[in-house]
Amino acid sequence: xxxxxxxxxxxxMGMSEVxxxxxxxxxxxxxxxxxxxxxxxxxxxxDIDGVCTYPGTVGGAPGIxxxxxxxxxxxxxxxxxxxxxxxxxxxQLGSIAAAMLAVSAGLCRHVLCFRTVWEATYTQLQRTGKVxxxxxGGRMGGDQQWRxxxxxxxxxNWIALYCSRYMHEYGLTREQLGQIALNGRRNAALTDYAIYxxxxxxxxxxxxxxxxxxxxxxxCDVPCDASVAFIISHIDTVKDSRRGTGVGFEAVxxxxxxRVSWDxxxxxxxxxxxxxxxxxxxxxxxxxxxxxxxQLYDGFSFNALCWLERLGFCAEGEAGDFLEGGARIARDxxxxxxxxxxxxxxxxxxxxxxxxxxxxxxxxxxxxxxLPNQPQTAIATSGGGVPGSxxxxxxx
Amino acid sequence: MKRPLPQLTDSNxxxxxxxxxxxxxxxxxxxxxxxxxxxxxxxxxxxxTRQEVVEVSGRATLAAFTVNHxxxxxxxxxxxxxxxxxxxxxxxxxxxxxxxxxAESELVIGMPLAVEFEHYEDVYLPVFRPLGMGQRQPGxxx
Ligand SMILES: [Zn+2]
Numbered sequence: 001x002x003x004x005x006x007x008x009x010x011x012x013m014g015m016s017e018v019x020x021x022x023x024x025x026x027x028x029x030x031x032x033x034x035x036x037x038x039x040x041x042x043x044x045x046x047d048i049d050g051v052c053t054y055p056g057t058v059g060g061a062p063g064i065x066x067x068x069x070x071x072x073x074x075x076x077x078x079x080x081x082x083x084x085x086x087x088x089x090x091x092q093l094g095s096i097a098a099a100m101l102a103v104s105a106g107l108c109r110h111v112l113c114f115r116t117v118w119e120a121t122y123t124q125l126q127r128t129g130k131v132x133x134x135x136x137g138g139r140m141g142g143d144q145q146w147r148x149x150x151x152x153x154x155x156x157n158w159i160a161l162y163c164s165r166y167m168h169e170y171g172l173t174r175e176q177l178g179q180i181a182l183n184g185r186r187n188a189a190l191t192d193y194a195i196y197x198x199x200x201x202x203x204x205x206x207x208x209x210x211x212x213x214x215x216x217x218x219x220c221d222v223p224c225d226a227s228v229a230f231i232i233s234h235i236d237t238v239k240d241s242r243r244g245t246g247v248g249f250e251a252v253x254x255x256x257x258x259r260v261s262w263d264x265x266x267x268x269x270x271x272x273x274x275x276x277x278x279x280x281x282x283x284x285x286x287x288x289x290x291x292x293x294x295q296l297y298d299g300f301s302f303n304a305l306c307w308l309e310r311l312g313f314c315a316e317g318e319a320g321d322f323l324e325g326g327a328r329i330a331r332d333x334x335x336x337x338x339x340x341x342x343x344x345x346x347x348x349x350x351x352x353x354x355x356x357x358x359x360x361x362x363x364x365x366x367x368x369x370x371l372p373n374q375p376q377t378a379i380a381t382s383g384g385g386v387p388g389s390x391x392x393x394x395x396x
Numbered sequence: 397m398k399r400p401l402p403q404l405t406d407s408n409x410x411x412x413x414x415x416x417x418x419x420x421x422x423x424x425x426x427x428x429x430x431x432x433x434x435x436x437x438x439x440x441x442x443x444x445t446r447q448e449v450v451e452v453s454g455r456a457t458l459a460a461f462t463v464n465h466x467x468x469x470x471x472x473x474x475x476x477x478x479x480x481x482x483x484x485x486x487x488x489x490x491x492x493x494x495x496x497x498x499a500e501s502e503l504v505i506g507m508p509l510a511v512e513f514e515h516y517e518d519v520y521l522p523v524f525r526p527l528g529m530g531q532r533q534p535g536x537x538x
Contacts (some may be wrong), residue, residue, distance in 0.1 A: 020479050044476055086466060096483055103467070106440075138400075139401055139403035139404075140401065140402050140403060141402075141403040141405075141436070145403065145408070145489075146434060146492055147492045147518070148400050148469075149399060149400055149401055149402060149521055150478060150492060150494050150523075151464060151468060151469055151472035151474075151494070152464070152478045152492050153468035153469055154466070154468055156466070157462055157478050158492075160462035161460040161461070161478065161479075161480050161492075162460065163460050163462075164460050164462055164505075165459065165460035165480075165505065168460075168505045209465070210462065210463075210465045211464075211465060211499075212462045212465065212478070213462050213463040213465075213466045214462075214465065215462075219504045242429055251414055261491045262492070263436075263480055263491070263492045264433070264488070264490055267460055267480055267490070268481070274457070275402060283440065307447035391538075
C-alpha cells in the first residue's frame, strides 16, 4: 500500500517544564518546547517550513490554548509553506496528521507541531483577579445550550454518563476501572516531569471524593502547564537528522462515522473513537499481537477503557475483565499502558503527551521508565469526547 | 448569580419556550417524519429541508445518569442528577437533562419518565420525573 504515512517520520521531540501553576507565560513554555524539538532533530529554525498546532486561537477557554500557530511563526521568524490550527481536527494529534499530509504532498520538509496548555496558571490568574473571568452572565449559544443550563458543565459529567451506561450494560466495576488510574500512578513514579507521583492504593482511589458518579477525583486527569513539540520530517531526511533515525508512522486513523455530539450517538462509549480505530487498522497489515505498548488518551479513566475496546484489544463489554487486577497493562505486563503515567498522573499534556511517550520509548530514551523489553511498535491516541485519532508507530 | 440559560434564537425558541404550554416540542421532517434534534435546517435521514414543529407526549426513558457532586456553576448547588433520556416517539433522539423528584437510589436505567418544566425568565427547561412519583403541584417553585 502506497500511503501518506510512510513519507514522514518524527525526527525531533521537545517538552517544556511541566507543572501546576508555573506562573510562566505560555508562550515561553511554547518556545522552550519548540526550540528543544528543532535542536533534537538536528535542525535550525531556517529548516522549518511548516507549523501545525491544536487548537490555535480559541475563545472562551484560553487556558487550553497557550499559543497559536501565528505566535510561533512570527516570534521565531519562520519561513513556511504550510501552517494550520483548529479545534475541528481528529483530536489533538489531528494536527500531526495535518503536518504529515503537508510533508507527503511535497509542501514541506520539516513541520513544527506543538501543543501548549496553561490551565493551572490560567485558573490561578482568574482566582486572583489578574485575568477577568469571562464565563459568567451571558446566555449559552451553540452546542453548550443543551447541557450547561442543567449544570452538566464539565466533560466529567458528559463522560460519566457514558460510563454509567457502560457499567449498566456490561457490569464493569469501579475496582476494574480504577486499574487504569492505579497503573498510571505506578508508572508516574518513574517519570521526572509527572505531577502526581506519590503511591496510590485501591482504597485511596475508591475513597477519593466523588466528582460525578461513577467518577471520583482520580478518574479525572490533572490540568497543568506544559508545551510539547515535534518535528515531522520527510522520510528522505531522516538519515541526516541528529539521530539518523526516528519514529515512523505505520498507519493513522483520522476517520469518524459517528454523530459529532455528546448525546445523540452510541452512549455506551466515549464518541468519536471507532472510526479512527477502524481506519488505522485498515491501513496496516500489523495486528493486535504486533503491538508492544499502548499510549491511550486518558482525560478520564473511562476514555482509555473505551480506546481499549474500540481498538479491539478486548471484545465489546470485556474491558473490565481485561483490566482486572491490572497486571496485563502494567510496565511488565503483556500490553504496557500509559508508561509515563498518562494524563491522570503525569498531567494533561492534552494528547501530545501520548505521542511523546511513544516516541521516547520507541527510541529507547525513556530513562528510568524505559520498558525492559525495548518496544518496536506503539499505538498513541488522542481525542476526549471530540472525534479522535489513532496512530500506529514503529521505530525506524 | 443566575443559572446559565440558552440564548433564544429563531431556530431554538420553539424548543425552549414549549413549556409555557406544558408540552415538549421537536422539529419533525415533513417528508420522512424523522424528529430532528438538535434543531438544524435539514433532515439527517433524508436531507429534506421541509420541516415542522410538533408536540410529543413528553414521555421518555432513562438511558444514563450521573450524580454530580462538584460545583461547576455557583447558582446550581450539588448534588444533582444529570441524565440522558430517550424520547418515547423516537428513542434515538436524546436530551441531556436533570431528573427531579427522585433519589439517586431510586434511579434505574430504562425507567419511564415524564417531562415537566422549570421556568427561568423566558426559558422553560425540560426536566424529567419518574412516572408515578408525583407531579409537581401548580404554584410550587422551580
Ligand atoms: Zn427526513
